Amino acid sequence: MKQSLLIVEDDEPTRAFLADNLSADGFKVACAGGVGEGLRAIEVRHPSLVLLDLGLEESHGLDLLDRVRSADGIASRFDPDLPVIVITGRAAEADRVRGFARGADDYLVKPFHYGELLGRVRAVLRRSAGRPRRGVLRVGELTLDPLTRAVRVGGRPVHLSAKEFSLLQALAEDPTRVRSKNELLRDVWGYVSIGQTRTVDAHACRLRRKLGPSGRGWVVNVRGVGYKLTDAS
The missing domain is CATH 1.10.10.10 (Winged helix-like DNA-binding domain superfamily/Winged helix DNA-binding domain)
Incomplete structure (x- = not known):
């Protein structure tokens, strides 16, 4: 069964490039252009991992990350442990620290090589799959x-x-x-x-x-x- 990815990115060429390449590498890919659309896609599609841009036009990408991480997993339809990789042009150390502090699983600065992104996606998915699923x-x-x-x-x-x-x-x-x-x-x-x-x-x-x-x-x-x-x- 294909693992599903959600790309939240408002730059159409970047979004299309990622979607085409990740689809070719065997992933089921959905896209969203902003925070609101991204949150709705998470609720409906239940992706295995989210690739999240920070510099979105309508809102900051970290707003989406905050909504996911603050979910209680019961009343909300968000999984608070959903893996999220930030992909952004913001390379400052303060931005990286802020991203990890808010709950990012990984942080990749643009421009990047696609091979590195693919490796990071697979690594985060492996770690996520390795989390113990236990009973009570x-x-x-x-x-x-x-x-x-x-x-x-x-x-x-x-x-x-x-x-x-x-x-x-x-x-x-x-x-x-x-x-x-x-x-x-x-x-x-x-x-x-x-x-x-x-x-x-x-x-x-x-x-x-x-x-x-x-x-x-x-x-x-x-x-x-x-x-x-x-x-x-």
Whole structure:
């Protein structure tokens, strides 16, 4: 079965070049010229990967990325883990850092060689396919369903944001292991910190509160290392 790609690019020659070559290389390709059209295509077509230009006329490409990454995976029809490769003429380090911080899986600067783009597309798709698809995860009275993105503690539903859910899932997949902050930043937020950041700490704190009175026992901060999940039943 062909893997499907969505190209969100407002430059028609670039869009046609990518669509023709990727189709010739065995992908099923759809195109959109802007953020609104791209979001509708994601909802309807459920692509395996999105190639996203940033300099779109109607809106910034990162607006689309924000909508996808902030989806809860339940009420929304967007998969918050949908692979996205940014393709843009913006080569500054600040633009690259911003793209990864907002959830891009890869960042490619124009002009580029098609062979490099194809290699990056295949690499991101391999990583995406390698993500474990598991059933319900259980740690004591805490259950987490990756498919429905539902979380319960002792039968009580717990409503989490997309990032809180992803953080909890990363910890629940191997509760015997301490996950470093850099690992969590990479796996949950999609970037590696180049300095001090409180992103993981802030989300872990909110996660504790939402898990209930014993939340501090569920999400444990191992000082100087990172976080782990323990049975606080």
